[in-house]
Amino acid sequence: MNPKTLRPLVAELAGTALFVFFGAGSIAATLAAAVTGGVQSMIVAAAHGVGMAIIVSATMNISGGHINPAVSFALFIAGKINGKTLGQYVGAQLLGALVGAALIKLLLPWGAVHASAAGTPQLSITTDGLHGILIEAMLTFFLVSAVFGTAVSSEAPKIGGFGIGLALAGAPGPVQAVLLAEAHRGGLSRGFRAMAGANLTFGLLLLGTLLGFPVTPPGSLVARILRVAGGLFLLWLAAEGFRSQDPIEASSPVRRASPPVLRGALAVLLNPGAWLFLGTVATSLLSTAAGNSHAGSALLAALALLIGVVIGDGALVVFGGLGLRRADARVGAWVRRSLAVMLGLLGLWLLAGGLIP
Secondary structure: OOHHHHHHHHHHHHHHHHHHHHHHHHHHHHHHOOOOHHHHHHHHHHHHHHHHHHHHHHHHHHHOOOOOHHHHHHHHHOOOOOHHHHHHHHHHHHHHHHHHHHHHHHHOOHHHHHHOOOOOOOOOOOOOHHHHHHHHHHHHHHHHHHHHHHHHOOOOHHHHHHHHHHHHHHOOOHHHHHHHHHHHHHHHHHHHHHHHHHHHHHHHHHHHHHOOOOOOOOOHHHHHHHHHHHHHHHHHHHHHHHHOOOOOOOOOHHHHHOOHHHHHHHHHHOOHHHHHHHHHHHHHHHHHHHHHOOHHHHHHHHHHHHHHHHHHHHHHHHHHHHHHHHOOHHHHHHHHHHHHHHHHHHHHHHHHHHHOO
């Protein structure tokens, strides 16, 4: 098979596998950790929502980020893809779902996996099969409508900025890892301060783009320097996360020595992906909005983009500072280690990209 054809299929397979693992796996994981009630619902909902935002954002430029046969079929009906592509995409998605389910059975405790039917959502005792199908059909309609309204239609560049902002906030990058880690370790106050630093920095850079200041993707040397600096920054945060076994207190020297506002700002400034986004996606979005009507549309598109980022980042902060901190102690320890590993892997990835030609 042609590599150009195989690449998007692999992206759809891997993306669907990760979504099933994160989404259905969160149900089994919360059951294994004896998390119940509102905290369980928050963790499961965030795992599905944030997981989908991350995966779609990561695969968008490779396969279009369908991750759902309903989306692929809708694009086929609209004439955006042909029948052969539809069959290949749906096949890759179904295979990816099987891989995700296999990972759940392989990596999570057998008792919780068995009790939750491998994280399979169940109908309420007050909902019969017909009503369940109708609810799913309605929600699928809203999902596909959102995809067409934000990513497919050329007539909606302004609202597209909002969807892109939400996806950007959920993308697996330094900013999101730092916000989640800060909120989990220091609560909502620390998380929102880190978010203020990140969003203010991004907003100022976006304002510069809107005013016409040239924001070009970093050149080879500059990009490598940013990757090295950003990688070292994330590795330092990861090491700090491993050293800290408990959420930090207000009197902690870590809190005084490294203000969360500064951490959030550095996560943006030292992230080559942020500069690349501003120089490509943001610039294109604002230019399209201005070209379709007038300069005011570009301002609305920029505001929609920023609002999407703020809402997405705010959800991460609330999830980390409220949901995860109230979870079972075993879940908290697992989350702290996972966040440290995430920061470390992102740091190593950036560092390798900067040091290896």
